[in-house]
Amino acid sequence: MPSIRPAMSSPAQSMTDTTSPTAVAAAPTPVANTHVMVPLALFALYIIWGSTYLGIRYALESYPPFLLAGIRFLGAGIALFAFLRLRGVALPTARQWRNAAVTGVLLLGFGNGLVCFAEQHVSSGIAAVAVASMPLFAALFSGMYGEWPTRRETVGLVIGFVGVIVLNLGSGLSGSRLGAIALLVAAMSWAFGSAWSRRQDMPAGPMNTAAQMLCASVALLLIGYGSGEHLPAHPTARATAAVVYLAVFGSIIAFSAYLYVLKHARPALATSYAYVNPPVAVLFGVMLAGESVGPYDIAGMAIILIGVGAITLARMKRQPAGGR
Secondary structure (H helix, E strand, O other): OOOOOOOOOOHHHHHOOOOHHHHHHOOOOOHHHHHHHHHHHHHHHHHHHHHHHHHHHHHOOOOOHHHHHHHHHHHHHHHHHHHHHHOOOOOOOHHHHHHHHHHHHHHHHHHHHHHHHHOOOOOHHHHHHHHOOHHHHHHHHHHHHOOOOOHHHHHHHHHHHHHHHHHHHOHHHHOOHHHHHHHHHHHHHHHHHHHHHOOOOOOOOHHHHHHHHHHHHHHHHHHHHHOOOOOOOOOOHHHHHHHHHHHHHHHHHHHHHHHHHHHHOOHHHHOOHHHHHHHHHHHHHHHHHOOOOOHHHHHHHHHHHHHHHHHHHHHHHHOOOOOO
């Protein structure tokens, strides 16, 4: 799953408050390059993170849900961690490892693991739409730390939760209450983990995501094997290719693109994938997997995105220009 600050899909979201050390250390990029690279990076975010829901569905053809998520994050975490260590990035402290473990289990363990579980019962497009409700829960959990929603944000919350209700009336979720519950718990876990991690001592820069992926992968593999899951003896080529795609493109390339946009553009633009991923996921599901979308599903998606948009606009007005 993809932020944090307004939506879910990937580990990058947990890093929107911890990338400044890397950004400061990096050499400035010429403005002319950013005019080309920012749109390209955004395109990667929109398409890759929007396609990961369908990638999960394909991977589930052979791999059980929790082992699938565990393998994905173990491979991506080892690759990113090794790359960072070769670049001389310092190891996290013991306290940072602990905080990364808690955040990783919430965001990637519950957040992504339950999405994989739910996609056994619901379509990939509907899963993406349900996960888009994450910013609504994030706004509520922020109140635990004294950041209660403003009047305008409350309006967005009400609109968004109406969208969640409408979505549950549609055929996509109404046929699987277990899948619907799993997706809502996934969104709430991601939202709480995001709110909690902002106030903790986390590893700096990309090491934050590498540590979270490694810690979450251990938890996911333990849950998978503990619940009786087994790796397939003869997985299909498509399922294995999907796992590789999720690890390389979904967890590493898209994450790098997100960091680039976060560094060179306003946060509102960097997190705009929250609005684009759900319709992209629905489109991929309909075109490539023959999934169907009913009127309640479309209406629920539209209402949820309107609510998320209202919350984001309200928060932008509260921030000074260029602020986060």
